[in-house]
Amino acid sequence: MPMTDHPASLSLANIEPFSCPAVMIASPASGQGKTTFTAALARLYRNKGLSVKVFKCGPDFLDPMIHEQACGNPVDVVDTWMTTDDYTRFMLAEAAACHDVLIVEAAMGLFDGDSSPAALARQLGLPIWTVINARAMAQSFGALAYGLKHYQPDTPLAGVIAGQVGGDYHVELLRESLPEDIPLVGAIPRDSAMVLPERHLGLVQASELATTLDQQLDNAAALLESRGFGALPPDVTFTLPECDSVEPLLNGCRIAIARDDAFAFIYAANLRTLKALGAELQIFSPVAGDRLPECDAVWLPGGYPELHMTALAENCALVADLEAHVAAGRQLYAECGGMLYLLESLTDQHGATGMMAGLLPGSATLQERLVNLGLEALDLPEGELRGHSFHYSTMTTPMTPWQHTRRQRARYGSDTGEAVYRKGSIQASYHHAYFASAPHAAATLFMASDLTKPMKHALDQASETV
Known part of the structure; x- marks a missing residue:
């Protein structure tokens, strides 16, 4: 099914559900490295020849610019309130029909806001990989991961990613600290490839980084691959809701x-x-x-x-x-x-x-x-x-x-x-x-x-x- 220009403009309730590997990338707070990880993972999948669609939780203009550069496809925002429930489901189901893998980057902390990423993940049935900055942390890493999984019932936390790790011994301490039901998806070392420039509203716009951004994304993707990342997340099934049509009120405008x-x-x-x-x-x-x-x-x-x-x-x-x-x-x-x-x-x-x-x-x-x-x-x-x-x-x-x-x-x-x-x-x-x-x-x-x-x-x- 091709992508449509129409926002929830077709009645598609009778179309079969679509399944596609999909995951939400979240963190306990802002500044943990989830945006760079999301962009690097999207570029890694793209470099493997996959069609990647990235979404961003909550209101955001800057992160989607980076992700669009990373995956090569337009990036949409999703939210349990702003983008409305039906239109959010419409976008995810339509994307699952057209792409090989979907990545949804959370906003702020996993449970932050009335329209939290955790609520969206439960609503859409998305597994969650959470990025935790493990610098200056050892066994407390496991306690934090445990809290993220059990703070609210039915939070679909499927694994954690350790960021800013030191050597192999540090990674082993982090892995041993995790409960049996929370696997370590992977660990990211401290590296300049995983740092994007910022200013007062957030990340610097992708257009301002010119050709350096592509090289940095490729470097970050290569770093992830060298650390064992690259496996696809599990399949998620999305069903298109029946949506109201949009009258062409601006015809000729x-x-x-x-x-x-x-x-x-x-x-x-x-x-x-x-x-x-x-x-x-x-x-x-x-x-x-x-x-x-x-x-x-x-x-x-x-x-x-x-x-x-x-x-x-x-x-x-x-x-x-x-x-x-x-x-x-x-x-x-x-x-x-x-x-x-x-x-x-x-x-x-x-x-x-x-x-x-x-x-x-x-x-x-x-x-x-x-x-x-x-x-x-x-x-x-x-x-x-x-x-x-x-x-x-x-x-x-x-x-x-x-x-x-x-x-x-x-x-x-x-x-x-x-x-x-x-x-x-x-x-x-x-x-x-x-x-x-x-x-x-x-x-x-x-x-x-x-x-x-x-x-x-x-x-x-x-x-x-x-």
């Missing part, structure tokens, strides 16, 4: 999408959703000096505008194009870094200030610490558009929010999330939306306001026929 090192935070599912809605996608690069393509709507995704302030400030022609686009009443949707670009100025972590597009009043400043992180939803008449927030900047603006997102988990007694601003045909927020969670709601982000009534009529008609 041309959407210009900024995509380069400054605007790179784009979920693969978002592009598939827009195509399923009937949109024609046109990619352009503000950093490279591109003008705005002829279009009906614009999407400025998140990314690192603070690292490219000079190039963005020099692209005056694009600013003029965006001003004309908005003056004509055409939609402009901006997320996080895309919103910062629309402000009057942006100040980076070192105090340098750059002039931005000036389509929205206000300014933003990068902070040394994370300002906001969490799952949240934007409630629209057409549906609950789920997503997340993750940013290091603070913003000052005289604009009054049109509304606020709603946090999945209330904090300090309030579930109020990020501000959502509207100015003319511009809608902007720190909120990163996952379009496949509510495709019809996502369509409204790119439709002129006078088209929302016909869209509502189309949705009403569709619901009457179900």
